[in-house]
Amino acid sequence: MRVGLFVTCVNDLLFPRTGRAVVSVLEHVGVKVEFPLDQTCCGQMHGNSGYRKKAGGLLDRFGEVFAGYEAVVVPSGSCVAFLRERHPHVYELSEFLIDVLGVEDVGGVFPHRVTYHPTCHGMRMLGLGDKPVRLLAAVGGIELLPLPGAAECCGFGGTFALKNAGVSAAMLADKCAAIRGSGADYVAMADNSCLTHIGGGLTRTGGPRAVHYAEILAGRP
Amino acid sequence: MGARGPGTAREEILARIAAAAVPPARAPRPQAAIREGSTVMLAERIAEYRATVVECTDADLADVLAELLAETVHLVVPSGLPPEWLDRCSMDAVADSPKHPLTAAELDRPGTSVLTGCAVAIARTGTVVLDGGPGQGRRLLTLVPDHHICLVRPGQTVDDVPDALAALPDPARPLTFVSGPSATSDIELRRIEGVHGPRRLNVVIMGDR
Amino acid sequence: MSQAEAFPKAAEGKLADTRLRATLRGATHTIRDRRTAVVAEVGDWEDLRELGRTVKEEALADLGSLLARFEERATAAGATVHWARDAAEACRIVADLITVTEVVKVKSMATQEIGLNEALAARGVHAVETDLAELIVQLADDKPSHLLVPAIHYNRSQIRDLFDASIAAGVDDDPAALAEAARLHLRERFLTASVGVSGANFAIAETGSLVVVESEGNGRMCLTLPDTLISVVGIEKIVPRFADLGVFLRLLPRSSTGERMNPYTSIWTGVTPGDGPQAVHIVLVDNGRTRVLRDPVGRQALHCIRCSACLNVCPVYERVGGHAYGHTYSGPIGAILAPQLTGGHRSLPFASTLCGACYEVCPVKINIPEVLVHLREPPPAEQPVMGAVSAVLSRPRWYRAGLRLARWFAAMAPARRLPWPLSRWTAVRDLPRPEQETFRDWWTRTHGRT
CATH class of the missing domain: 3.40.50 (Rossmann fold)
Structure with a gap:
């Protein structure tokens, strides 16, 4: 193939x-x-x-x-x-x-506390379900923590973040608070557009590091 | 008003619809068979709306009614109520009939209760359906009094809404679906039972024996 | 204010109201949790949604003949059917039918849409709203902010103060006491009213019947006690068959109030001698609906059964409430209905992150995100920029040059304070710093130019 x-x-x-x-x-x-x-x-x-x-x-x-x-x-x-x-x-x-490929364990090692934010398009339009989480769960040393209100949108929405900056900022503040409240060191997601927004909010206000989940899957001892 | 012919609102709207040229579409027809419903589920689900549910037999109907009517001053019944129900009633009832219709003011007197049957009951949603047939009366009869006792006979309980619709003898009769006492959730989404309709709803589900 | 800025501007004011945000958050989360629980009980929910969608699709495909059949059946049963091209015509028809100075009203989105209360007031007729929430809004001289819970933006102490000053001096803020106050205030009016005004949730072509779904019993009062009943019905409310209610009465209460069934549903067909109003009028209203019907993508908005599930799950609605939308229909469904019905409200299709929560809960599967995108018309000021970006993205060499330029910009720019309009980004978020090399540079360095 x-x-x-x-x-x-x-x-x-x-x-x-x-x-x-x-x-x-x-x-x-x-x-x-x-x-x-x-x-x-x-x-x-x-x-x-x-x-x-x-x-x-x-x-x-x-x-x-x-x-x-x-x-x-x-x-x-x-x-x-x-x-x-x-x-x-x-x-x-x-x-x-x-x-x-039928693979869930891709051999990654990542000994950290991680929470997962299911980004809207992946979750609702693609129906990824728990696939990224299943891959993360198979990573060595990982501790997966639940994210309160995980299914709620982060407020990015492409140009929405600029056109409706106020609403976007309010949604971002709530998402960042939930991520901080999860107790994780890393928040993983399947979309770096949302990550630009969430990650930028987290570095501004303090909190876990935002990473694409592939970076965790690729973790090596 | 209701006018036809060129230039009327009716013709213009119909012409606009035709001009929109919506492609044909057909929905599948749901099955028509009427499924029987569980009276246990019916009782449970009506009770969840905070209506009182009593399951009883012919033999203890008199006692049940006496208890439910303990605080009643005026008992009102529609015409066509099965006479054996009234026989078991400890108090005198005033019948509403086309010849002697009761007024809304009469029905609004404090202490008024109304006793009716129903056309069909829906187990899954905890609903009784009234269609103005014999023993059910005009709509205001089960609306203005503050207390409604509704009897569900054996064999009247169906499974879900589609079954109830299919079981109704004539859809053109005035229909009222009642699922618990009147309620509102308009203040902070807190459900409060009892606004304009009867604040007390008792459903008596009669068993086979 | 330009049309493109209408929603963002209105939203800013609402965002600043912390009490409003707390009230909205509490209410929308309560109702969405209830919905989730009762929907989970229905094993064939997804099939049911699909059925709801296809019945509505069929109804729109046959709309002309179904309306004609409805008119014929309702007329045969003793009703008088009127047709209104627009709001003004509908209001005129209703006003001409009324010879008294006060009417009782059931909550109705259609009458709100056409501004009926205001039109009647101009003719000296007071329309008494009898739904508790509508009464609250009317007493406050405010506008509804939610399709189903019009006073969702009020908390109990605000309602107490309002009632104390108007209909129930000395009332306390217990919701049960407030509901009781409304009951006492309206009782006399119900018993003496001679004209009732309603909308309808469904109009059944097969039988000529109308359906009103409600909770408090104020609807039954208005539909039963007055001698004259006038119902204002949007033409898209039509369903072909009586049996179709078997689909919608299962979908609607679970989606809207999160109940297995609402307390009262009334279905009536013309006039029933000796029972209820003896003069029954039905006003079928277009008011922009046939315009929506012309759009093959947008017409699915007419499937809406006004359950408001989309409002309750919308993260944007939750933070700003209904007033920011500036139209009778708010939230996600309002963002696709208002622009289509009116030809205006161009900022509303942008009032969404396209998160898709609305589509997921819609009981008739209206693909709201699809219609939002379809209705988006870019503002002129933005078009040259987006045009230039697409030109760059269409040419690999320009794209590579663009990457270099963007990296230079990102490395130079202050990550926390960019100039307008990008200041909207850096107000609350940092700009990511670029790494040593782009992905493609890394790839060619490590894998060659495959």
Whole structure:
């Protein structure tokens, strides 16, 4: 099976460590992954902001860049949710590991207290369910803690964070308080768009570190 | 008003609808068979609305009614109530009938209770349905008095709402679905029983024997 | 104020009201927990939602003929059916039917939408709201802020103060005492009213019947005691068959109040001799609905049965309440209905993070996030920027140059105080610092240019 990695523009620029972790996890379980260098962005931001034609163009581009692959792994729930209707061969990382490869223990070690925030697009639109949590639960040394009000949105919503900055900030404050209250040292999630927002709020106000769950799966002793 | 022909609101709205050209769609038809309901579940679920539920047999109906009517000053009944129920009633009842209809003011007198049957009862939702048939009366009869006693006969309990709808003899009759006493949750979402409808609802579920 | 700023501006004021936020949070969480519990009891809930959706789809597909059938059946049963193109026409029809100075009213979204109370007041008719929450709002000279619990933004001590000053001097703040005060205040009016005004939750084409779902019994009072009953009904309330109520009466109470069944549901068909109103009028109202019907994506908003489950789970509604939406219909459903019904309210489709909680609970599966995105029209000032971004993202070489520029910017910019409009970001969040190299640079360094 020819497997491509779509790292997403946000990760390419701001969170290359998430991309490196995905490559590490995939290679660890024996998948030879490729990274087509012509990839850019899926078009989600344009699609969600009312630029249908521009988003359509980027969706088409994605199809051309990843035409030769049977599976495209994407470490972002919201990008997969945006891509899937047009490109059914895209998989969020946990879907690829559990549904395609049938693997739950990817050999990671991470001796820390971790809570998981299920980001909305991954949870509701993709129906990831507890897949990322199952992968985390198999990580060596991890202590998983529940997150109160986990299913509640963090208030990011793409351009919502700028267009409705007040409401977004109020939602963020509640989410950060819940994360701090969990007692964890790390909060993991499956979407680095939300992570930019939550992580930025946590470094501002103090609290656990926000990481993509792939970085925990890639933890080595 | 209700006018037809070119230029009327009716024709214009219908023309706008036609112009919208909504593609055809058909919903699947749910099954029509009427499923019997559990009277145990019915009793439980009515009680959860904080109505009083009494399960009884023909033999102890008289005692049950006497107890429920202990504080009643005026007992009102609709026409067509089974005479054997009234026979078991310890007090005199005033019957509402087309010839001698009771007024709302009469029904509003303190200490007024109304005794009725029902058309069907729904176990899953704890509901009694009145359709104005014999022994059920006009709608205001079970609305204005502060106390309503409703008898559910054997065989009247069905499983869920679709079964009840199918069991009703004539959907065009005025229908009232009653699930517990009137209630409001308008203040801080706290449920308070008893606003405008009868504040006391007693449901008497009669057993087979 | 520009239309694009209407919701954010209104929201700012509400966010600052800490008492409002505490009241809203308590109420929405209470009701959503109740809903979750009673929905979990229904084994075939997802099938039921799908059935609800398909029945509504069928109703819209056949709307013209179903309305005509409804009119025919209701008329045959003794009702008079009127048609109104818009709010003004509907108000005029109702006002022309009323010859008294006071009418009793059942809570109705349609009459609120068309501004009926105000129109009647202009003709010297006082419409007494009889639902407890509507009464509270009316006594306070305020507007409802929730489809189902219009006074959700009041706590008990505020209601006590209001009642003390108006209908029940000396009342205490126990909710039971407040409900009792409302009962006493309205009792006389019910018993003497000659005209009742209602909406309807459903209109059944097969039988010509109307349905009102309620809790307090004020609805039954208004539907039963007056001689004349006038019901204002949006044309999208039509369902084809009587049996369809078997679907909606299972979906609605569990979704709205979180009960297995609401205390009272009334169904009536025209006039019943000797029982209830002997003059029955039905006003079928378009008021923008046929405009919504034209949009293949947006028309699903007309499936709405006004349960308000979407409001109760919406994180945005929870923090600002209904008034910020500036329309009768608030919350997620309001954000897709108001712009379509009116052609205005362009900031509302953006008043959502697209978190999808509304779609998950909608009993008739309205894909609210899909319609929100569909209705989003970008403000002109933003378009050149987004156009430039998409041009960059469409060309790998430009994209790589863009990455370099963005990294330079992110490394130089103060992470905690960016200039406007990005100051909206850094007001409460830090900007992430870029790492040593982009992902693609790392990849080519370690894996080569595959």
